[in-house]
Amino acid sequence: MRHHRTQWVILGLLSHEPLSGYDIRRHIDESIGFFWRESYGQIYPVLARLARRGLVRRTVTAAARGGRRRHSYAITPAGRDALAAWLREPPEPEIVRNELLLKTFFSDALAAPILRSHIQTFLARQRALARYYAHGAAEIDAVKPARRRRAWSLTLRAGQLIVAARIHWAEEALAALGNGRSSS
Amino acid sequence: MRHHRTQWVILGLLSHEPLSGYDIRRHIDESIGFFWRESYGQIYPVLARLARRGLVRRTVTAAARGGRRRHSYAITPAGRDALAAWLREPPEPEIVRNELLLKTFFSDALAAPILRSHIQTFLARQRALARYYAHGAAEIDAVKPARRRRAWSLTLRAGQLIVAARIHWAEEALAALGNGRSSS
């Protein structure tokens, strides 16, 4: 059980409120998608396992909006303990695989206009993210419960700073590559 | 064959010079470890597969320094073509899993001093990296072949900017958490 990191996101989210598998997926995409992602094929089995181990409790309710029965999961006291214990452990350093940087690193075998266009695509995505985060800042004070504000703002700030750095890099790189006179 | 990204790092490195599996691992750790990592259990099988497909050629030489026979791999023209084709394709967005940010995000269930110490550890690592990159900048002009300089400096710059942003975040976060009066 060296990793199994999926369970911790799930327990973390359930520590705020009961959610369905579907909800969990949406919450991840919407709030921490910047640094974490999960698929249904991972969420549902893990949820079932957590239930078997008594870390979450399942309730079958009727569908809220939209069809089909709905399984709502709530964290148990044992679940909270497990989560707290995990939070206390020193986090493992992130391992990344950044294809854009890999292509950049090998770009001596790549025509400059193509590298430029890779970076332009990246830049556009990062700018969109930056705009998204700009809204986020205002939302915190408005909608988030008081005890969650610190965590939210720290996380959001990380997103903002990293994205700003990526934009900075991309702009600099484009300038160094002779900003798009020959292409597009 | 949706992913199989390991082969591209290997072909990329071999496009600069012939290397052994062991060398490849070392090169990755030393130059692009910041955004890419590979294990032997991945490198050797992929190397064998690339050889079967004629993208690299294997030569068994005597050991250079230190014991045992040594398998040196060189890229073939077909290998260069395949690499070039991959470089031209738009890179897929990176998928990250950042445990520190996850713990930060759920830190309302975590005592502040512990979060602080997680961030302090992270900060120390990032500062070490920053020092390492500071040297790298000087190295580029000195030792890297001319046609690789642009790629090197772009990649290095990415590392510097990202690490600077992470340091910025960590310092800010520590300040917000009430900088370590109670612990060590």
Add this chain to the structure above:
DNA sequence: TTTGGCATGTAATCCGTTACATGATTAG
């Protein structure tokens, strides 16, 4: 003589995505 660095490889295992299968409700 033991440790560390050079060096290659396989097996077990698991983490995770993708694709598939199903199904109800509501809005257009």
Add this chain to the structure above:
DNA sequence: CTAATCATGTAACGGATTACATGCCAAA
């Protein structure tokens, strides 16, 4: 009627790490 959205789940596959197995040479 059809598309979108809510919703749950499994199966197949593959990507990747970890642990294990082996072995030689040089320096301390």
